[in-house]
Structure formats: structure tokens, C-alpha cells
Amino acid sequence: MAQLIYSGIMSLDGYTADRDGNFAWSAPDEEVHAFINDLERDVGTYLFGRRMYQVMSVWETMDTSDEPAVIQDYARIWQGADKVVYSTSLDAAATPRTRLERQFLPDAVRNLKSSSDKDISIGGPTIAEHALKAGLVDECRLFITPVAVGGGLRFLPDGLESRLELVDVRRFEAGAVYLRYRCLAQQAE
Template sequence: MGQLTYTCITSLDGYVADRNGNFDWSAPDEEVHAFVNDLERDVGTFLLGRRMYDVMAVWETMGGPGEPPVIQDYARIWKEADKVVYSSSLAVAGTSRTRIERTFDPDAVRAMKAATDGTMSIGGANLAGLAFAAGLVDECGFLINPVVVGGGLRALPDNLEARLELLDERRFGNGVVYLRYRCLP
């Protein structure tokens, strides 16, 4: 059975975007980016909410010969993975290996997990909240930035209750801290 992971870049106060929807404060430096590349290298399928897909779709055209190696590497990871976008309004996917689902169906995700031995990644805080609520997330990782934004889009939804076991931690030169947890039943 496959594993579903949720990894996000967040502020110290738990937001993935500030009140204005900005997340420029979360841009990873080369060290953090290389680490994220290694985290996502084995992802076979990305499950994405519409807004996260819109942000990530730029990787379809990035990674050309003039780009830094860390950018080229992530572009390859993105292009080689399947993508499922959950959107009630997106008419056509603008990226390869992408299909659109109109609604998030926990049973369909369970079936996808059962059909693979690989890693699936869920992206987008709102979509991840649905997966957490359905008991689908096996592991979560947080790249915590040394910034407080005071409000915005939370990395985890209000009223979510979960027991977690710390599996890994890492500190980066720019002050980012990575925490990886297993979700306990």
C-alpha cells in the first residue's frame, strides 16, 4: 500500500500564505530547495487543490538549461509525476500527466493508495485538511520559516485533532527547521 504525505512550507505561526495571499517569505534558498527535491523525488502522484496547482504549474515550463541545477532537478521531478487536481471550475489542465477531479473523494484516494507501493503527496492546505479529516495522511512534514505573518491561510485547519510521532528533524543555515511526523491512528 502506498503512503500519502503532506509537506508544506510554513511560517512559525503556522501559515502557508499571509492575509494577502503572499508567500514570498517562504521562497527556499538553494539548501532548502535541494532538500525539498530529495523529499519529493520519489513522489509518483501529486494530489493538488486548485490554488496549489496554479502555483505549481509553472514547473511545467521551468528548468531549462540556463536555470540553476536545483531548479532543473525539481522541474524533472514535477514533470515525471502524475498530478490529480481537485477543482470544480478548472476546465482543462495545462500540464502533462494531469487529470482533473471535480470533488475530493476519500474512498477514491484510498483506492489510489491501495493500488501503489509508492509515495503520493497532497498539496494545498485546504485539500490536506480534507485528507487529514478522512484519516488518509500517513506522514506530514513542515519546513518552518523564521517569520511570523500574523494571519492568512493556515497550514492545518482549525479543529483538526491528530496524534503525531516525530520521525525526523533538521535545521538549515537560513533558520528554517524541518519537522517530519508519522500520523498515529
């Protein structure tokens, strides 16, 4: 049975994007990116909402030939995984190995988890909110960047109550911190 993992880069004050939707401040340095790549190697399927999918789909066509090895590596990892995009506004998926779903159905995700032999990653706080509130997320992996943005799109949704167990911590040279939590119990407000 696969694990459903919610991971993301966030500000110290808990946001994945600021009030203007900007997330340039979250770009990982080479050390953090290499660590993320190693974590992502076990992912067989990515679950995305429309906006996160459109941001991430650049990895399908971006010319990485002049990019550092860590960038080339991530492009290969992303291209090698299946993707499920939840959207009511997209007509079709623009990348290979991608399935379009009109709504997030918790039972369908439970079935995917039970039938998958590789981990499943859920990307983006909007779609992750559905999985978190349905109690489907097995782990949260947070990369905290040493910046405060003062507001915006939160990593965790309002109204979520959850018990977590810290299972791993790592500090990076530039000040970012990785926290890995196992989800024990979740309950929405």
C-alpha cells in the same frame, strides 16, 4: 501500499500564506530546495486543489536552462510525476500526466494509496484538510521558516485533532527547520 504525505513550507506562526495570499517569504534557499528535491524523488502522484495546481504548473513550462541545478532538478521531478487536480471550476488540466477530478472522494484516495507503489503528495492546506479530516494522511512534513506573518492560510485546519509522532528533525543554515511527523490517529471536531 503508498504513503500519503502532506508537506509544505510555513511560517513560524503556522501559515502557508499571509493575509493577502502572499507566500514569497517561503521561497526555499538552495540548501532547503535540494533537501526537498530529495524527498520528492519518491513521489509518484501529486494531489492538488485548483489554486496550488495553478501555482505549481509553472514547473511544466518554465525555462530552467539558466537556473541553478537545484531548480532544474525540481522541474524534472515535478514533470515526471502524475497529478490529480480537484476543481469544480477548471475546464481541463493544462499539463501532461494530469487528471481532473470534480471532488475529493476519500475512498478514491484510499484506492489510489493501495494501488500505488510510489508515495503520494498532497499539496496545499485547502485540499489537505479533506485528507487530514478523513484520516488519510500518513505523514506531515513541515518546513518552518523563521518569519511570523500574523495571519492568513493555516498549514493545519481548525478543528483537527491528531496524534503525531516525531520521526525526523533537521535544522538548515539559514534558520529553517524540517519536522517530519508520522500521523498516529486523527479526529475532526
